[in-house]
Structures are given as structure tokens and as C-alpha cells.
Amino acid sequence: MIRLILAGLLRRRWQSTATILAVGLGVGLLFAAVLLQRGLQQGLELGRQRLGADLLVVPATAIVDPDRALFAGSPLNVYMDRGLGDKVKAIPGVRRTETQFFTQSLRLECCSVDTEIRLVGIEAGVVSRLAAMSREGVPSLQSDEVIVGGRLLGGVGKRGSLVELLGGIFKVGFRLEPSGTALDYSILMPIDTARKIAGKSEALQFLWKEAGRPENLISAILVEVESEGDIPRIAEELERIGPVKVIRAGETFQRFKKLTDAFILVLAAAGAITAIGGIVYLVSHFASVAWDRKGEWALYRALGASRSRTVAFVVGEAVVLSGSGAIVGLPLGYAFFCWGLSRLAAQNAFPFVPPSAELLAVAASLAVVLYVLVGIASAAVPAVKVARLEPALTMAQGDID
Amino acid sequence: MVSATTFLEARGVRRSFGTDPILRDVNLCIRSGESVSITGPSGSGKTTLLSILALLLKPDAGEVWVAGSETSSLSDRERSRLRNQFFGYVFQATHLVGSLPVLDNVLVPALIAGSGRGRRDYARSLLAGLGLGNRENHLPHMLSLGQRRRVALARALVLEPPFILADEPTNDLDPRRAGQIAEFLLGLPARGHALVIVTHDRALANEADIRLDLHDGVLRDAAESSDEPSVDETEAAVLHDPFARVRGTTLDDQQ
Numbered sequence: 001m002i003r004l005i006l007a008g009l010l011r012r013r014w015q016s017t018a019t020i021l022a023v024g025l026g027v028g029l030l031f032a033a034v035l036l037q038r039g040l041q042q043g044l045e046l047g048r049q050r051l052g053a054d055l056l057v058v059p060a061t062a063i064v065d066p067d068r069a070l071f072a073g074s075p076l077n078v079y080m081d082r083g084l085g086d087k088v089k090a091i092p093g094v095r096r097t098e099t100q101f102f103t104q105s106l107r108l109e110c111c112s113v114d115t116e117i118r119l120v121g122i123e124a125g126v127v128s129r130l131a132a133m134s135r136e137g138v139p140s141l142q143s144d145e146v147i148v149g150g151r152l153l154g155g156v157g158k159r160g161s162l163v164e165l166l167g168g169i170f171k172v173g174f175r176l177e178p179s180g181t182a183l184d185y186s187i188l189m190p191i192d193t194a195r196k197i198a199g200k201s202e203a204l205q206f207l208w209k210e211a212g213r214p215e216n217l218i219s220a221i222l223v224e225v226e227s228e229g230d231i232p233r234i235a236e237e238l239e240r241i242g243p244v245k246v247i248r249a250g251e252t253f254q255r256f257k258k259l260t261d262a263f264i265l266v267l268a269a270a271g272a273i274t275a276i277g278g279i280v281y282l283v284s285h286f287a288s289v290a291w292d293r294k295g296e297w298a299l300y301r302a303l304g305a306s307r308s309r310t311v312a313f314v315v316g317e318a319v320v321l322s323g324s325g326a327i328v329g330l331p332l333g334y335a336f337f338c339w340g341l342s343r344l345a346a347q348n349a350f351p352f353v354p355p356s357a358e359l360l361a362v363a364a365s366l367a368v369v370l371y372v373l374v375g376i377a378s379a380a381v382p383a384v385k386v387a388r389l390e391p392a393l394t395m396a397q398g399d400i401d
Numbered sequence: 402m403v404s405a406t407t408f409l410e411a412r413g414v415r416r417s418f419g420t421d422p423i424l425r426d427v428n429l430c431i432r433s434g435e436s437v438s439i440t441g442p443s444g445s446g447k448t449t450l451l452s453i454l455a456l457l458l459k460p461d462a463g464e465v466w467v468a469g470s471e472t473s474s475l476s477d478r479e480r481s482r483l484r485n486q487f488f489g490y491v492f493q494a495t496h497l498v499g500s501l502p503v504l505d506n507v508l509v510p511a512l513i514a515g516s517g518r519g520r521r522d523y524a525r526s527l528l529a530g531l532g533l534g535n536r537e538n539h540l541p542h543m544l545s546l547g548q549r550r551r552v553a554l555a556r557a558l559v560l561e562p563p564f565i566l567a568d569e570p571t572n573d574l575d576p577r578r579a580g581q582i583a584e585f586l587l588g589l590p591a592r593g594h595a596l597v598i599v600t601h602d603r604a605l606a607n608e609a610d611i612r613l614d615l616h617d618g619v620l621r622d623a624a625e626s627s628d629e630p631s632v633d634e635t636e637a638a639v640l641h642d643p644f645a646r647v648r649g650t651t652l653d654d655q656q
């Protein structure tokens with residue numbers, strides 16, 4: 001049986017190759033689309049978790065790109081009085097606040113990429129929140145320990161590794177998972193340590209002359225509220241506490257999410273269209289092949305193949321074709337996905353979670369199973385039709401040698 | 402009643418295509434080791450009858466008994482098994498699978514039966530016996546019609562079925578090739594196969610134990626109906642007697 005199938009496929013070499021490629025393309029695109037879409041969706045969710053705040057308060061003079069700030073805090077050397085943090089806490093309906101101190105950006109010139117590493121001081125509460133999202137996470141940091149972003153210190157960023165920052169030696173507390181956000185290129189440290197470093201920096205002295213000692217300053221306050229309904233009121237009250245700017249997480253996040261959702265939708269639609277196009281092609285292809293070759297099927301019937309054997313034979317051929325197509329398609333799709341990933345990662349504000357092994361397996365089997373099922377279904381109908389006919393009548397119509 | 406030696410029997414078989422009645426009332430009984438020839442003008446329904454006997458076509462009415470079973474009541478699986486195990490059919494148009502080399506073509510019934518491996522050596526010996534020993538790996542399109550007929554013959558024999566049905570096996574062949582095939586076929590009853598052969602060739606037909614003529618949808622003894630020669634008979638006369646001329650020679654593979 002297998003031998004007959006393979007011989008038939010080899011004879012129609014070009015036709016078989018075209019089918020396998022068509023299936024491969026369909027499977028590949030579907031696979032890549034599923035991976036990209038899931039990655040984006042998970043990235044968004046992760047971003048939402050990392051944000052951990054409903055409102056972000058920054059100095060009024062800060063020019064902040066809200067989308068970036070949402071995922072990584074304010075990346076600017078603009079400061080406000082530490083006391084504002086207490087005022088924020090006092091507002092009714094505020095459940096929790098976290099203050100941040102942005103030290104400075106280090107320019108990393110390595111490997112032909114030009115990246116800024118942000119040094120940010122964070123409160124103890126943030127440490128435990130980030131720790132919960134990292135496999136190696138620990139709930140608190142010593143004053144000389146830092147959290148490194150997911151794309152920094154690749155192989156050497158293990159817990160306890162030493163790093164030199166602005167002349168000081170620090171230990172790695174843990175490393176974050178890559179998230180496709182500015183956090184990937186951030187180094188987070190206890191807020192007091194961050195202030196100390198900033199205070200000592202020659203380059204930043206002019207700032208402190210103007211704004212006061214860093215010990216009394218903060219650069220951003222993350223605010224979590226009791227209930228979402230209170231956000232507009234609290235945002236208004238926050239604007240009244242001093243010269244600050246309030247960024248509503250919900251708002252910007254929603255805006256950002258809508259944009260991404262639209263993108264995801266387009267991606268899903270493109271995937272669906274290729275899938276449907278591929279499926280329509282396959283259905284017509286298998287149907288016409290099975291029909292064109294009814295003389296051959298009838299010959300097998302005449303020589304003793306039962307109806308069910310004949311159907312199994314026709315369908316088996318479709319399975320071999322769609323299965324080989326799927327095998328060709330998976331690496332193709334993965335390559336396409338990697339290309340897409342590299343494009344997305346180039347814009348590091350874009351949250352993207354690389355796929356887990358499970359997601360890879362699920363997406364791959366989804367694409368393969370779908371196409372193999374389509375192959376089976378589209379070959380089965382004409383196969384059953386041919387098998388029902390009396391062999392002598394079909395053979396008289398079929399064109400075989 | 403169907404006795405142990407009555408393997409294949411048609412009773413009151415009728416078949417029409419559209420409004421044309423092709424077979425009106427066909428009765429036939431073939432026992433193992435017998436040879437039967439069926440002659441008749443073109444379009445008289447010889448192929449239709451052979452197809453019905455080989456379970457490739459169902460009669461509109463009447464019964465076909467194979468090895469003691471009335472076949473119209475059998476399931477598709479059982480009919481398929483009978484086709485595979487009981488009949489070796491040599492189609493008028495050889496019907497070889499173009500994608501398969503000669504040896505695999507011969508093995509198709511065995512592949513279907515699931516005994517491809519076990520029949521390989523036997524298939525080889527059949528091909529060798531038919532003078533095609535050096536053509537095992539050729540594709541059908543590389544062969545002449547006479548060679549393709551012999552491949553089809555080997556395929557019909559590969560499972561050693563009790564019945565060989567051959568539909569005009571010597572047609573379109575020069576007398577020498579036709580004679581080779583005829584001799585091979587006529588040797589089959591001695592090896593235990595029953596042979597049903599449809600032919601226009603009077604000389605070949607006359608070699609059979611039972612000679613039947615299909616006329617107006619009814620089978621008759623050829624001796625009775627041969628008073629007025631049919632068109633086919635005159636054609637056959639022109640072709641001499643190829644069978645007699647090659648008797649005693651061995652099969653070979655020369656073009």
C-alpha cells in the first residue's frame with residue numbers, strides 16, 4: 001500500500017512538489033502567525049503585570065514617553081521632592097505607592113549595538129513584585145545587590161556575579177526574564193544605593209545644585225488604587241499636590257493595547273487568509289487528483305482492494321502529501337517567526353515574550369493537525385465516491401495505461 | 402445445485418445499459434481445469450459478461466455463484482476478497498499502473514492481499530516464464546503492447562487464482578506474439594486454472610474445451626451458431642492460424 005502511494009507520488013513529481021510546497025507555506029505562515037500573536041499577547045500581559053500601578057506620577061517638567069515609562073519607569077534625570085511621596089500616600093483611595101530614583105544612563109557600546117542601560121533605584125516592594133516574575137527571583141536586595149535586565153550580562157549574569165557600575169562593585173541579585181521592554185536594558189538597585197551613586201557622580205553635580213541633595217529626591221511615583229472607579233478622582237487630586245504630571249496607566253495602557261490588538265488582529269487575519277487560501281487550494285487539488293485518477297483506483301478495486309482499503313489508499317496519499325508539507329513548513333515558519341521577532345525586538349519598547357517550548361509544540365501541532373485534517377477531508381469525499389462506483393464502469397472511464 | 406467442482410456459475414444473468422439490453426439471459430457453468438472460449442461480434446456484450454463473472458459489475462438480474470456462494474448477497478469486503486483471490490483478469494486494455502515498474506505491477510494483487518514480499522520470487526519466475534525476465538524494472542510505457550499483455554498476464558497469475566479471465570488477449574498483436582500468448586493461456590488448464598477467454602480468433606477459440614458464442618444477449622454453443630460465419634470469423638480467417646504456427650516454440654522477448 002505504502003509502496004503504491006509513494007510510487008504514485010513520485011510519478012507526479014512536480015505536482016507532488018507543488019502540493020508539498022503549498023502546504024508547507026500554509027503551515028509555516030500559520031505557525032509563525034500563531035507564535036507571533038501569542039508572544040505579543042503574553043508580552044502585553046506581562047507588561048501589565050510589571051507595571052503594577054494604575055497611575056504614574058512624574059515631575060511636571062519631565063517629558064515622558066508614556067508608553068515607555070509604563071514598562072520601565074521614567075528614564076529622565078528630572079526630580080521632585082521626596083515628600084511628595086507621603087502626600088500621595090495620604091490621598092484617600094490610594095492603596096500603595098512605590099517611588100523610583102533614576103540615576104543615569106550608561107552607554108553600552110558593544111557588539112555593534114548602541115544601547116543605553118538605565119540605572120534605576122527602586123523600593124523594596126518592587127523587588128518582591130519583580131522577583132515573582134523571574135525564575136531566579138529573590139524577594140529582597142542587599143544594598144550592594146542589583147537586578148539586571150533580561151538582555152544584559154547574557155551568560156554571566158548569575159546570582160552572585162560581580163558587576164562594576166560607575167566605579168563601584170555590585171553583586172547580581174537576579175536577572176529578569178526578557179520582556180521586550182526597556183526593562184531588558186535596565187539595572188535596578190535599592191533606591192538609597194541609587195541615590196548614593198548619583199550623589200557621587202561628577203557629571204550630575206549640577207543637578208543636585210539645582211534640585212537639592214539626591215537623598216531628598218525621587219523621579220517617579222507609581223500609584224496603585226483601591227478601586228479602578230476612583231482613578232479619575234485620584235488623578236485629579238494628584239495633580240493638585242504639586243508640580244507633577246500624572247500618567248494614567250489604564251489610559252495609556254489601553255491605548256497601547258488597542259494599537260497592539262489591531263496589529264495582532266491584522267496578523268491573525270493574514271494568518272487566517274493564508275490558511276484559508278491554502279485550504280481551498282488543497283481541497284480542490286486533492287479532490288481533482290482523486291477524481292482524475294479514478295481509473296487507477298478502480299484498477300485496485302478490480303484487483304481486490306475493498307472500498308475501505310481504496311478510501312484509505314486515496315486518503316493515505318493525501319496524508320503523505322500534507323504531512324510532508326507540514327514537515328517542510330514548520331522550519332520555514334520558525335525562520336519567518338525568528339525574522340519577525342528580530343524586527344520587533346529592534347524596537348525594544350515593544351513587549352514580546354519569546355515562545356515557551358510548550359507554545360512551540362502546541363502551535364506546531366495545531367498547524368500540522370489542521371492541514372493534515374484538511375488533506376484527509378478533501379481527499380475522503382472523492383475517494384468515497386470513486387469507491388462506490390462499480391470497478392468495471394470506472395475503469396472504462398479512467399485513463400490508465 | 403452447486404457442486405464442489407462447479408466453481409463459477411451464471412444463472413439467468415441480465416444486464417442492460419440504459420434501455421439497451423446487452424445480456425438477456427446468460428447461463429454458464431465453469432469447473433476447475435476447464436477452458437471456455439466466448440466469441441461474438443463487437444458490442445455483443447462479451448466484456449460486460451466477463452466483468453459480471455469477475456464481480457467487477459453487478460447484473461441487473463440473475464445470479465453469479467463463486468465457489469459455492471451466491472455473490473449478490475456478499476459484502477463489498479467479501480466480493481473484493483473473491484476478486485483478489487479467485488480471479489485473475491487480463492483486461493483488454495492492459496491497465497498497468499504507469500508509475501510502477503513491471504515487477505511491482507505484477508505484484509499489485511499481492512500488495513493488496515498483503516503478501517507482496519512472499520510473492521516476489523514467484524512473480525519473477527512468472528515474468529521469466531513469459532520471456533520478460535530482463536524487463537522487471539522497466540516502466541510500462543517502455544514496453545510493446547505484446548509485452549504489456551504478458552505483464553498483465555503475469556499479474557493475473559501472481560496469486561495463482563483458480564480462474565483466469567482474459568478479454569481479447571491476442572488482439573492487435575502480430576500472429577507470432579498472438580501465438581505466444583495463446584499458447585501460454587491454453588497451457589493454464591493443465592496447471593489447474595480454469596480459463597475463460599474472450600476472443601475474435603476462431604482458431605484460438607476452437608482450442609477451448611467449451612466453445613460458446615454470445616449473440617443477441619444469449620450464450621449458445623459455438624458449434625450450433627457457427628453455420629453462418631460472423632464478421633469476426635472472416636477477420637480471423639484472414640489472420641491464418643497464429644496459434645498453430647508457433648506451437649512448440651519457446652516464448653522470447655524479441656520485438
Ligand SMILES: Nc1ncnc2c1ncn2[C@@H]1O[C@H](COP(=O)(O)OP(=O)(O)O)[C@@H](O)[C@H]1O
Nearest residue numbers: 393396418423442443444445446447448449450
Ligand atoms: N459503461 C457503459 N455504459 C453504456 N454502455 C455500455 C457501457 N459498457 C458497455 N456498453 C455497451 O454495451 C454493449 C456491449 O459492450 P461490451 O460488453 O464492451 O461488448 P464487447 O466486449 O462484446 O465488444 C456495447 O454496445 C457498449 O456500447
Ligand SMILES: [Mg+2]
Nearest residue numbers: 447448449493
Ligand atoms: Mg470487449
